[in-house]
Amino acid sequence: MWIVTVQKKTDGNTGDEEIEGLPAKVLWYFPIIPKFKRLFAIKEDAKNLTWQENGRKVDKFLRHPVNSPQWKRIDEKFPEFGIESRNLRIGLATDDMNPYGNLTYGNLSRYSVKGHYACPICEENTSYTQLKHWKKIAYTRHRKFLVRSHPYRRLKKTFNGCKEDEIASTPRNGEQVYERVKNINIVFGKTQKKSIEKNIWKKRSIFFNLPYWCKLDVRHCIDVMHVEKNVCDNVIETLLNIKGKTKGGVKARQDLVDMGIRSELHIQFIGKCTYLPPSCHTLSKNEKKSFCECLCNVKVPQGYSSNVKSLVFMQDLKLIGLKSHNCHVLMQQFLPVIIRNILPFSIRVAITRLCLFFNAICKKVTDTLKLDELENEAITILCQLEMYFPPSFFDIMVHLIVHLVREIQLCGPIYLRWMYPVERYMKIFKGYVKNQYRPEASIVERLARRPNNDVITFGGYDINKYCFYTKIEDDKSRVQNSGVTIQAESVHFASSKDKNLITTSMSYFRVIQDIWEIAYVTFRLPLLKCERVDGNTGVWTNDLGFTLVDLNKVGYKVEPFIMAYQVRKNFYVRDPCNEKWSVVLEGRTMHETHEDESLDMHETPSFSSTSFCAIADNEVDEMHAIRSDHDEGIW
Structure with a gap:
């Protein structure tokens, strides 16, 4: 709460007296140290908090910030901090922190993120074009980031009419940025005379008071x-x-x-x-x-x-x-x-x-x-x-x-x-409820118990964080939950000439027709009755890596049942090139009810099996911006 100074007359005299006024804003502070202590008081949480030391895999893959050079550099610069696995490293999320209408990044970094040099990494080397009629700034000339020998650098008509000879600058590290901002003189107030010299760094960020801040190569991440x-x-x-x-x-x-x-x-x-x-x-x-x-x-x-x-x-x-x-x-x-x-x-x-x-x-x-x-x-x-x-x-x-x-x-x-995760946690604060968690059935005992002869059928079923529908229910719904894929290994000859046996993994695409639940003594086992697309004539992959299926070509009718735990979710989008075919896209699991897990952003599977290098670059110096296959311009 703010204390407001007002003018008040006392016995005919005018004097200043401090009284409590109505607050313009109220700032609530929740101490973070007690929260950390409570985390370490719970055995499972304490184990997770030291995961980077005791539970992580060590290989060539990036799975966590602990694998990153920036994490390792802090360990080297501050060995007393890095050697203790219980020391915590926290990040500041500033989503929706936008006071006075300015950009959050600029408020915290004190870098001017508007104008010609709006890129905080390129700084003065940002390539820009002031567009007269658009009345905005365009940030182009990305050819300067290419290697010197790249053929795109020599093209003219294809780009801006010129070759590109400039080389992109190397981003400054934290210590170099600190040298630029440490002596900036800040004059507060509108009536004070301000410096005529313009600087893309408005002031020195208060975060540079932290002993490790200038040791960070990335201090503010791009969202x-x-x-x-x-x-x-x-x-x-x-x-x-x-x-x-x-x-x-x-x-x-x-x-x-x-x-x-x-x-x-x-x-x-x-x-x-x-x-x-x-x-x-x-x-x-x-x-x-x-x-x-x-x-x-x-x-x-x-x-x-x-x-x-x-x-x-x-x-x-x-x-x-x-x-x-x-x-x-x-x-x-x-x-x-x-x-x-x-x-x-x-x-x-x-x-x-x-x-x-x-x-x-x-x-x-x-x-x-x-x-x-x-x-x-x-x-x-x-x-x-x-x-x-x-x-x-x-x-x-x-x-x-x-x-x-x-x-x-x-x-x-x-x-x-x-x-x-930040935006989803805001939903928790606003009272939204997540999907209910459904425990998995025990599959281990299924062979030891005989099932009940009576079978219950369902139009929809939730299991393994997936929701399954039959095709009939899908046709009545606005969502699609009847598509599944099963990954199976098969043994066959290497080729028509090479008779050596090899094992390969193959995907089989199915559409759920019925859902059965078989009751054992102590658990229930869901089975999916499916129509399976013929893998020989009903499945193909095009040159861009899209997998397409013809759902009308059904094969392998002898074994229609599969266990629900074996499948992955997928869905089919009608191919706009040929309505006979459908593009296969991989689905993903639903969120669980545990609040911490529901914050996670599921990884989206790739729609294509083609790598970048398989797609050829266009290196011909011709005009590509005009379209010749139709003349429907804009009036």
């Missing part, structure tokens, strides 16, 4: 959740040409004229009308309809995401009300499927690679040997997007993609640093 949402919004709004949101409208074309690039896309005046020739990302009306209809027809497993159909507004052919998790699911699963039969091949591949990249960096276990390849992939994707999208597409959030892998290398997996 991948918000980056992914903003990138998804840019892509969707530009593809569907949503009024007031698209990055490819009239002002964007006027900026192309001023920059003297992509003359084929310059505005044309036909009579009293203004015509924008179709760019490579301009969808025809039929393509927009296909885009929206494909998303409308998606039925996901229960607990997978919100109702996707509710996001589609068919009347205006646009998406509305996209939340962070909607964008996460779109980027990591649905978008590559939706665009399979629309857009030119080159831009379709670029967007697919972007989705694959986000899926790769969100993995909970990362191979450190592949991080350099992943970083090069991010740079290549941004360069390809520059080929196809206008400069106005590249706001600061799109640019930050180039730095995401660096933070994985230094700090560990993203899932422990993004804002999904």
